[in-house]
Amino acid sequence: MEKHITLPLTDKDIKELSSGDYVYLTGTVYTARDAAHKRMDEALAKNEPLPIEMKGAVIYYMGPSPAREGRPIGSAGPTTASRMDKYAPKLLDLGMSAMIGKGKRNPAVKEAIVRNGAVYFAAVGGAGALLSKAIVASEVVAYDDLGTEAIRKLEVKDFPVIVVIDSRGNDLYETAIEEYRSE
Amino acid sequence: MREISTEKITETISSLCIRANHYLAPDMKNAFCDAVAKERSELGKKILGQLEDNLKIAEEDMIPICQDTGMAVVFIKVGQEVHITGGSLEDAINEGVRKGYTEGFLRKSVVSDPIERKNTGDNTPAVIHYSIVPGDKLEITVAPKGFGSENMSRVFMLKPADGIEGVKNAVLTAVKDAGPNACPPMVVGVGIGGTFEKCAILAKKALTREAGSHSEIGWVKDLEEELLEKINKTGIGPGGLGGAVTAFAVNVLTYPTHIAGLPVAVNICCHVNRHVSAVL
Known part of the structure; x- marks a missing residue:
């Protein structure tokens, strides 16, 4: 099913999303990948505030290539989400509403998605040039010294994603593969 | 002895880094076309379509095909009749990577130490595989590898x-x-x-x-x-x-x-x- 959603996601939006839905997102998304997650985790361990409001946040696991002049961003496709599995349950418990990445998640992340009523989207891996066209603005908001791994605030318009794990814990990576398996 | 300057090697590596990250290799283009015809899944077809569009945008707008422009893996066959002039071959290769990744707006994805993890800022060093072969030519293959x-x-x-x-x-x-x-x-x-x-x-x-x-x-x-x-x-x-x-x-x-x-x-x-x- 194809859907257009304006961010932030409401609880109703999330409930109505099902594994396999093709969704176009419009609104604010934050980027964070390995190094930014590590730093946020260290901040939480020291009881320090996070640099962005996690409640309702959509986090895109992405580190862009540099922007050419006159463009908001360079190539901007998803990175492998499982590297953030160590940190994701904690951020989901703090209210993160969605993650955008690629690849499988571990059982602890799935449980945290269901527990908190969140969603895991995949963007198409390796389509960084195409996906950059759906990003209209980009600004570094934290950890500037991390270069491509800094936290960026993105404004996206009709950013194409697919629901992989919905709020009930259905996982498209498991169900879709079974459908086409002919071993 | 045939002389090849490090300057020439640096220029070549730089342009290969940029080319590899923006243009699909011809053999991969053929493989891609063959595959599109075989896919049965509707979502699969849609994704292959997006990947095709992505390749077109990359070429036309000079946006890297993927944001992970890789760690530069370089295979270099050095003819034993070649004399390299102007400095060290390894420095020339790394200078080419530095130049290509900077001038080509490619992502700097390399950290200097696997545990301390500080970005080197210019995607060096490359991973270089040398082989010495007969002849008076230098054959360079650049294969940027995403992680x-x-x-x-x-x-x-x-x-x-x-x-x-x-x-x-x-x-x-x-x-x-x-x-x-x-x-x-x-x-x-x-x-x-x-x-x-x-x-x-x-x-x-x-x-x-x-x-x-x-x-x-x-x-x-x-x-x-x-x-x-x-x-x-x-x-x-x-x-x-x-x-x-x-x-x-x-x-x-x-x-x-x-x-x-x-x-x-x-x-x-x-x-x-x-x-x-x-x-x-």
């Missing part, structure tokens, strides 16, 4: 008794574990034989062999075809979201090995499988 697929690559130290079935199981295990993480449709490079490190380098080198080409060794060609068929029956599909096209090609290279061993390396690459060569 979505690199992280899913494996070395298996099998026993001779495991035989060819063991090899097949090893490759299929690596591919299934990789699943959606490696940005399928993938290209699978396999190295069989040698030692622990030799088979890994063979697997990497296998990725630079033209997709669609086959080994000249009969049983290896058969293995390549059988593995491709088996991989495409896993159902992983484009983007790992289900379908009939999981891999474009399986390339296998072999080397003599020890009486006690059967090393197998599986180097997985995404659908772009960047590799581009030049001869100086």
Whole structure:
């Protein structure tokens, strides 16, 4: 099913999303990948505030290539989400509403998605040039010294994603593969 | 002795880095077209369509095909009649990477220390594989490697008794574990034989062999075809979201090995499988 959603996601939006839905997102998304997650985790361990409001946040696991002049961003496709599995349950418990990445998640992340009523989207891996066209603005908001791994605030318009794990814990990576398996 | 300047080498490496990251290699283009016709899944077709659009945008607007513009892997065959002038070959290669990644707006993805993890800021150093060959030419292949697929690559130290079935199981295990993480449709490079490190380098080198080409060794060609068929029956599909096209090609290279061993390396690459060569 194809859907257009304006961010932030409401609880109703999330409930109505099902594994396999093709969704176009419009609104604010934050980027964070390995190094930014590590730093946020260290901040939480020291009881320090996070640099962005996690409640309702959509986090895109992405580190862009540099922007050419006159463009908001360079190539901007998803990175492998499982590297953030160590940190994701904690951020989901703090209210993160969605993650955008690629690849499988571990059982602890799935449980945290269901527990908190969140969603895991995949963007198409390796389509960084195409996906950059759906990003209209980009600004570094934290950890500037991390270069491509800094936290960026993105404004996206009709950013194409697919629901992989919905709020009930259905996982498209498991169900879709079974459908086409002919071993 | 034929003289080749380090300046010329630096320029060549720089332009190869930029080219590899913006233009799909011709063999991969053919593999891509063949695959599109075979996909049955609607979502799979849609993803392949997006990947095609992505390649077009990359070329036309000079936006890297993927944001992970890789760690620069360089294979360099140095003719023994060549005299390199103007400084160190290794410095010239790294200078070329620095220049290409800076001037080409490519992502700087290299950290100087695997534990301390400070970005080097210019994507150096490259990973360089030298070989000395007869002749008076320098043959350079640049294969920037992204880590979505690199992280899913494996070395298996099998026993001779495991035989060819063991090899097949090893490759299929690596591919299934990789699943959606490696940005399928993938290209699978396999190295069989040698030692622990030799088979890994063979697997990497296998990725630079033209997709669609086959080994000249009969049983290896058969293995390549059988593995491709088996991989495409896993159902992983484009983007790992289900379908009939999981891999474009399986390339296998072999080397003599020890009486006690059967090393197998599986180097997985995404659908772009960047590799581009030049001869100086």
